[in-house]
Amino acid sequence: KQEVTQIPAALSVPEGENLVLNCSFTDSAIYNLQWFRQDPGKGLTSLLLIQSSQREQTSGRLNASLDKSSGRSTLYIAASQPGDSATYLCAVNSGGSNYKLTFGKGTLLTVNP
Amino acid sequence: NAGVMQNPRHLVRRRGQEARLRCSPMKGHSHVYWYRQLPEEGLKFMVYLQKENIIDESGMPKERFSAEFPKEGPSILRIQQVVRGDSAAYFCASSPPSPGVGNTIYFGEGSWLTVV
Numbered sequence: 001k002q003e004v005t006q007i008p009a010a011l012s013v014p015e016g017e018n019l020v021l022n023c024s025f026t027d028s029a030i031y032n033l034q035w036f037r038q039d040p041g042k043g044l045t046s047l048l049l050i051q052s053s054q055r056e057q058t059s060g061r062l063n064a065s066l067d068k069s070s071g072r073s074t075l076y077i078a079a080s081q082p083g084d085s086a087t088y089l090c091a092v093n094s095g096g097s098n099y100k101l102t103f104g105k106g107t108l109l110t111v112n113p
Numbered sequence: 114n115a116g117v118m119q120n121p122r123h124l125v126r127r128r129g130q131e132a133r134l135r136c137s138p139m140k141g142h143s144h145v146y147w148y149r150q151l152p153e154e155g156l157k158f159m160v161y162l163q164k165e166n167i168i169d170e171s172g173m174p175k176e177r178f179s180a181e182f183p184k185e186g187p188s189i190l191r192i193q194q195v196v197r198g199d200s201a202a203y204f205c206a207s208s209p210p211s212p213g214v215g216n217t218i219y220f221g222e223g224s225w226l227t228v229v
Contacts, residue, residue, distance in 0.1 A: 043222035044220040049217055
């Protein structure tokens with residue numbers, strides 16, 4: 001059974017700092033891994049999706065890496081801003097479909113001005 | 114282009130009552146998925162529906178929970194005889210008719226159910 005763990009559970013940083021969020025998963029037989037952002041009381045916004053054959057994906061100040069063999073992914077946020085404050089969720093697709101995602105509990109990020 | 118629409122956004126029910134959560138997929142999407150986020154837990158898959166068909170309900174609790182996606186109208190997640198443990202955020206997601214493994218699904222803003 002796939003399990004996804006995110007560390008740390010919460011992170012507080014000053015504005016401008018570069019930071020890394022971690023995600024690990026127990027079954028390396030995955031199809032893809034996705035990072036989402038969730039604002040309080042809101043839905044999920046997909047940030048980056050990495051296919052199992054890829055090592056990383058970039059979008060603006062975000063960079064996500066994937067090491068399937070070790071069961072790890074990181075989300076790197078450069079030059080953090082207060083607007084980046086949110087919960088970041090890692091989700092793994094290991095079922096061969098695009099809908100049955102296994103989520104971590106998330107990292108609550110606070111960027112202080 | 115409107116996203117996935119869920120209503121009500123917040124619902125309070127007394128123990129034993131019924132809760133109905135509605136989800137309208139994005140325009141052009143015919144596949145709907147329901148996820149549940151319990152307090153302090155990650156989102157967990159509940160059910161996958163296409164129009165008039167339940168494709169995968171492996172994550173649905175065996176009792177009191179049901180889902181439908183009729184030919185016309187929104188998808189409905191129905192919880193009968195609610196208990197305190199049903200208090201959670203229920204998220205609906207949708208995807209196009211031919212979702213590929215490499216494609217994301219699009220989430221709504223969730224319905225927060227509180228059972229008192």
